[in-house]
Amino acid sequence: xxxxxxxxxxxxxxxxxxxxxxxxxxxxxxxxxxxxxxxxxxxxxxxxxxxxxxxxxxxxxxxxxxxxxxxxxxxxxxxxxxxxxxxxxxxxxxxxxxxxxxxxxxxxxxxxxxxxxxxxxxxxxxxxxxxxxxxxxxxxxxxxxxxxxxxxxxxxxxxxxxxxxxxxxxxxxxxxxxxxxxxxxxxxxxxxxxxxxxxxxxxxxxxxxxxxxxxxxxxxxxxxxxxxxxxxxxxxxxxxxxxxxxxxxxxxxx
Ligand code: SAH
Numbered sequence: 001x002x003x004x005x006x007x008x009x010x011x012x013x014x015x016x017x018x019x020x021x022x023x024x025x026x027x028x029x030x031x032x033x034x035x036x037x038x039x040x041x042x043x044x045x046x047x048x049x050x051x052x053x054x055x056x057x058x059x060x061x062x063x064x065x066x067x068x069x070x071x072x073x074x075x076x077x078x079x080x081x082x083x084x085x086x087x088x089x090x091x092x093x094x095x096x097x098x099x100x101x102x103x104x105x106x107x108x109x110x111x112x113x114x115x116x117x118x119x120x121x122x123x124x125x126x127x128x129x130x131x132x133x134x135x136x137x138x139x140x141x142x143x144x145x146x147x148x149x150x151x152x153x154x155x156x157x158x159x160x161x162x163x164x165x166x167x168x169x170x171x172x173x174x175x176x177x178x179x180x181x182x183x184x185x186x187x188x189x190x191x192x193x194x195x196x197x198x199x200x201x202x203x204x205x206x207x208x209x210x211x212x213x214x215x216x217x218x219x220x221x222x223x224x225x226x227x228x229x230x231x232x233x234x235x236x237x238x239x240x241x242x243x244x245x246x247x248x249x250x251x252x253x254x
Contacts, residue, residue: 006110007073011093013086013116014045017202021117029114030080037069038082038092046082062095070099074106086118090139090167119226120165123198126208128237128245130196130228133252135163140181141174154181158188163248164229169221178227182218185229189213194230194246197221208243210236 010029015021022045030036030046037055057065069081083091093113100106124131136157142150157164164185170178185193191214199207199222209220213229221227233252236244 007076008078008110008112009069009073009096010080010112010114011087011096012080012082012114013088013091013118014042014082014084015117015202016085016119016122017045017200019047021122021202023114023116026114026116030082033078033080035069035072035077035079036082037065037079039084042082042084045084062092063099066092066095066099067102069096070103070106070109073109073111083116084119085122086116087113088115089118089120089137119167119198119201120228122201123165123196123208123226123228126198126201126206127196127210127228127243127247129247130194130230130234131163131165132248132250133163133231133233135165135231135248137165137167139167140177141168141171142177143174147177147180150177151180151184154184155188158185158229161231163231163234166221166227166229168223169218169225169227171223175219178218178221182213182216186213189229190232193232194228194234194236196228196230196246198226198228200224201226210244210246 012026012029014026033052035053035055036049040056043054043056069079073079081092081096085091087093120137138153140150191212193213195211195213195216197209197220231248234246234248236246239245
């Protein structure tokens, strides 16, 4: 009697948008899958879904999506759950492991995470080398954690003079927090600090703005924007015909 191959689950990063930023491994994982689970916006980035069962959802309830993926895989199906950028950076991978932790009987399931190019690396490449020295990444969304914790981390990161990459700076439902975040940053960083708004990197709507902390308009950030706050050593170089290069030197003298 033919037995069904064992199920598997791949949590796949699609990169920031364009096909050339989709890794070969990610493409192969998607090609091999029978089921594709993900947020509609991300599914539309996948060139060929023919013959696959597509489970599109809105961006809410990541845990339910993860549980659904595990459930299908446990029944012998080959499943990918897709995330924009890298699935481990404010993406679906953590939700999958949260779901797995709740289901001890599924621990032997074949689960793998396939990395992707995260937004801050794509934005950094466009700009030059803003992350050339120590940096940190903060998710400004308070959907899943209290705003007080975000403020505390932002304050400490600013005081520690990290370059700071801000993911999820704003959305339609959260337009005020980014203003509060900038007020906090202005209390702890000099006015000349370089600020970058990197919008929709890799898409036709891509737009990079390089400005200073005292002149930056937080309203420039939306849900497709990654904000980079420079460290004290971060500087810019004029680039004829383009936005300035931004880099943070490797060497910082004490
Ligand atoms: N897992 C994703 C991040 C998900 S959080 C990754 O690794 O990139 C969503 C946030 O990522 C957005 O609000 C925005 O801040 C950032 N982002 C994702 N794609 C982007 C892009 N192409 N350009 C600029 N920022 C992007």
